[in-house]
Amino acid sequence: MNMETDVDILIRGGTLLTMSQAMEIVHDPVIGIRDGKILFIDRPGYSTAPIRARETLDASHSIIMPGLVNTHTHLPMAFFRGLADDLPLMDWLNNHIFPAEAKHVNREMVYAGSLLAIAEMILSGTTTFCDGYFYESSVAQAAIDAGVRAVTAQGFIDPPAGGSDTLSKNIQIAERFIDKWSGKSELLTPALFCHSPYTCSPDTLREIKKVSRAARVPYIIHLAETRDEVRIIRERYSVPPVTHLEKTGVLDDATIAVHCVWLEEKELELLAMRDVKVSHNPESNMKLASGVAPVPDMLKKGITVGLGTDGSASNNNLDLLTEMDTAAKIHKVFRMDPTVMHARTVLKMATIEGAKVLNLADRIGSVEAGKCADIILVDTRKPHLTPLYNCYSQLVYAANGADVSTVIINGKVILKERRFLGLDIEDILSRARKIAGEIEKTDR
């Protein structure tokens, strides 16, 4: 395999967490990357033939691991970070977020906000995200321009909450969005996003699902996020939210249900039976006081659960390393059991399980020969990462996004020693500040 091999990138040294099925850990590996793919992973002493590499990365003080997968976010909401916090949910939405969105969301804002959020994600080790918002074509374009892997989902919501007023127009928008972005870039998967069972009619849910099934793309929906939602859906349809979606016929293995905080036992079983994927967003659920999702029960039932940050307005950052910390701890205290949600389990949710949620596990989520080279390096030469007994514990309980030093996406070095090689970060920040200035003027 590695005799007289030419590679684009060679990574040497450090500790590799493969996140493979066997959770193999390789000390002092030699990793060859060519044409965007992981060509080989050699153990020390294994390789004797010379390898010619265009670029060699010294990882001797680093943890090497798959890039993190953020299974749910709304990138342009970076512009609403800290605009209005600690408020009752309806005050926050109706008096701040919705008015700000109505006034300021446009193509330019979505593109600028997406680049800002993508820069933040790369700086904290996320190499793949799944986004849903308005003007999603601008998010897709930003992802392609930045060289990050993405599932971008065009959002649908019924009047009066927003959106188009006829179903046929929504179907057209959905089909055009998928046509436009299918096959455009190997990094990009278009998808469709129905906002929720309480803002989308059964007809909208069903028809958009038809389009996503025909195109074989993911179908995303906020589901069972709050007790209020459960009450509303019960009032309208006489059944709880998951059951409502089952009756509507939209639950299948390409459905990504986000939040899933308030589930009855029967609904957990429905999610498992239909192989629905779940995106768990603990920090957003905590900040908005939505509740604590029954993730340990989901895992017991074999449901695939990935981790997400949600948008910056309800978090307020996109750092999956600190999100992992919260994900591990909130369930321990909520269950009064320190043994639930091991660090290892949580790190899987943020990598390989997240990849499964997005139907990308054949390409990403672990560092294995043949997969795409989405790899990050975490620099461990820091007091808060010393001593280093257990890499899983260290990443989940001690590290934060700023410990990520180098980010490779699809075989290309995007961030090196925390410097962007492609993105013009100063320009991104100054454009963002300008738009934020306008938003601030009109809030309240």
Next chain:
Amino acid sequence: MNMETDVDILIRGGTLLTMSQAMEIVHDPVIGIRDGKILFIDRPGYSTAPIRARETLDASHSIIMPGLVNTHTHLPMAFFRGLADDLPLMDWLNNHIFPAEAKHVNREMVYAGSLLAIAEMILSGTTTFCDGYFYESSVAQAAIDAGVRAVTAQGFIDPPAGGSDTLSKNIQIAERFIDKWSGKSELLTPALFCHSPYTCSPDTLREIKKVSRAARVPYIIHLAETRDEVRIIRERYSVPPVTHLEKTGVLDDATIAVHCVWLEEKELELLAMRDVKVSHNPESNMKLASGVAPVPDMLKKGITVGLGTDGSASNNNLDLLTEMDTAAKIHKVFRMDPTVMHARTVLKMATIEGAKVLNLADRIGSVEAGKCADIILVDTRKPHLTPLYNCYSQLVYAANGADVSTVIINGKVILKERRFLGLDIEDILSRARKIAGEIEKTDR
């Protein structure tokens, strides 16, 4: 005030969160520091006379604020970070932490671990900590050597849990410890730490309290941390833990009660009546599945509550910025109310309220003329801190320790643009790795 003034350090620009009683925010301030103290804070345009400064810090893209106060930690436990996580509490303690402590805790280990932890704290903006452990003189020495402000508390615990076997010897140790460290450095306050009501007899609690009262130093105790503790104390003394301490006569305004997770209404009132100070350690309480302390109720009753990280074995870092995030969010979700624990409230807990807990509020906890110059700068030129609408929100919900760029303690720049000016960080890390290697060999 500022005519022809000579100062040691001048800080210019940025946004100053004073954390004063009025929570004043000053944009573009000019802050003069001389002889360890804050000499003046000028508004822009106010000052006309020239100021000669030995060093000028440009804070134009920074949030300027008081250094953070960590009201509870066990620094040398940095050596047990990640040694054993996700285990049942008794397995963790009896099979990992206690054996490791029995084998490895000595003066050299405590000193090396303290320097490691101090380096971590400075890098994440903590300028004052309150520590309790064995060989506490080594912690005190490390604090003085590093130039950080500290309350160092000699620990007491009855046999068979450890400690000295006679009360008179404990009293002697307590008196000697206070004698040794009183007046040694303006940065250091010696104190006494009775481990808990379940590991210290009423006699030990009472006699050590007598020594601390005579010397007017803080008296620290873990209190009502777990449901098991409440059960044990009820079995032994027929009353819950706080009531037990009240009967023992050790509750007063110099008592720092750590954790206070399981409190009855009557005990909350006791804490308020005696003006007992509380150290809230949410991440440790979550990770060990101890429970969620009723902090919103404490605040309503006027109890002074500071924030703490606890030791690195149960957190696993000493980052108060991410601890603030957790402190704000855990109470929102636990109460199902997004309006409890505002960002501002939590930031007070990590600064001025923490200073009150340690009886140091006349000197630190806010940036005001006359106070000691314990000041940190947070660099906001980052994607995850952009846009910046609200500094309190940004610090609590979006920032992490790595955003701290510059740290001043007692008028001395300790960290500048994340480089240590005094500490030899490479030496600290390599010594720590050596000791950790020995610990790892003997675990299990």
